[in-house]
Amino acid sequence: MLHDRFSVWSVRLAMITVLLAMSSASVAASLDELRERGGIRIAVANEVPYGYLDAEGQARGAGPEVAQHLIDRLELGEIEWVETDFGELIAGLRAGEFDMAAAEMAILPERCELILYSEPNTTYGEGLLVRAGNPLELNAFDTFADRNDYRVAVMAGADQREILMALGVPEVKLVTITRNEEAIEVIVNGEADAYAATGLTVTALDEASQEVEAAMDFVDPVLDGEEVRSWGGFAFGPDAEALRDAINEALLDFKPTQAWEQILIDSGFSQEDVLNSFKYPTERLCRR
Numbered sequence: 001m002l003h004d005r006f007s008v009w010s011v012r013l014a015m016i017t018v019l020l021a022m023s024s025a026s027v028a029a030s031l032d033e034l035r036e037r038g039g040i041r042i043a044v045a046n047e048v049p050y051g052y053l054d055a056e057g058q059a060r061g062a063g064p065e066v067a068q069h070l071i072d073r074l075e076l077g078e079i080e081w082v083e084t085d086f087g088e089l090i091a092g093l094r095a096g097e098f099d100m101a102a103a104e105m106a107i108l109p110e111r112c113e114l115i116l117y118s119e120p121n122t123t124y125g126e127g128l129l130v131r132a133g134n135p136l137e138l139n140a141f142d143t144f145a146d147r148n149d150y151r152v153a154v155m156a157g158a159d160q161r162e163i164l165m166a167l168g169v170p171e172v173k174l175v176t177i178t179r180n181e182e183a184i185e186v187i188v189n190g191e192a193d194a195y196a197a198t199g200l201t202v203t204a205l206d207e208a209s210q211e212v213e214a215a216m217d218f219v220d221p222v223l224d225g226e227e228v229r230s231w232g233g234f235a236f237g238p239d240a241e242a243l244r245d246a247i248n249e250a251l252l253d254f255k256p257t258q259a260w261e262q263i264l265i266d267s268g269f270s271q272e273d274v275l276n277s278f279k280y281p282t283e284r285l286c287r288r
Contacts, residue, residue: 028240029099031076039078041098042067045086047180048204049267050104050122050232053083062122062267063102066260067234070250085178087157090114093237100243104232106159111235112286116244118234118251120285122269123276125229126160127202128215129195131187138194140219144169153177153192159230160196166223184209198230200268231277231285 034040044051044064051063059068059081071079082098089101093115104124107117130138136150141160144152145168153175154161161174175192177183183195188211195205199218206214221228234251236244254260255278264274 028096028237028243031074031242031246034076034099034243037077039080040071040076040100041080041082042071043082043084043089043092043098043101043103045089045101045103045105046083047086047103047201049200049269051102053081057081059102061102061104062264062269063104063232063234065263065267066121066251066254067100067102069254069259070247073250073254074246085157086155087178089157089235093235096237099236099240100247101235103235105235106230107233107282107285108159109286109288112282115238116236116240117282117286118236118244118247119282120231120233120277120280121251121255122232122264123229123273123279124198124200124232124269125227126163126218126221127197127199128218129183129187129197129202129205129212130193130215132211132213134213134215136193139215139217141169141196141221142167144173144194148173150194151175151192153183153186153195155180155183155197158197163221163223163228164196167221180205181208184212187212203268229276231280233282 029037044053044059046052049061051059051061054060064081068079084092086103089103089105090111092098093101104122105111107120126141128138128141130136141164144150144164151173152164152169154164156176156178164174165171175186177186180197180201183205186192187195202214205212234247261274
């Protein structure tokens, strides 16, 4: 079960929950208040192709482009895009720094204890970024459990840390970064031998630099007999049920359309990813 896989993540999030509960969470704006305000604040973690701001400051990627359609349909006004680190998304939602996140954050039981999720918008597998030519011949997460001399980078707040630790990789071998683009530098500088991230993130970084590449013949991690795959959705603060429900209704109407599918395909998702996004409802993902 996914819940059992990430026991370390569970303990950490339980501690976060206690700390956050000690502070007063801001009250989410109602739909009417958002319309009265004339807009909605939506966070992105600047991850290609999930959600990012381009050179002109325009929001791009599977999350923002679908979100734009949903916000237009709900007539919630203009979108103020808020760029933040991935590891700050949950805290920012709980503190009311933004109303929604369009970062395709994986729906995990432990996160469901802290925030609300829409139904899945995307699904994606894992990948590994390595130095160009892959001189160490790395192609699997569990390699870092077997070799004491190899180090692997992970992004703060991302579930790759828990996947690796569940595979037996000691925490001392993990190098934490705050943004995906830092992965290229830590690999080139020798601070880490690889970067564990989603397959789409790894592909985007491969295309961004000739000094790194996506590991060929990557072996998908398997935990408890199941191949690891994530389902991403829009995220909201714990008291934003009305907004979550409205987004869900609009999303479920939009997903069966060619326009929604084209957004995902244009963002680099495969036809298999598109079909698998319908596989599980959020309720089930939150209790796996």
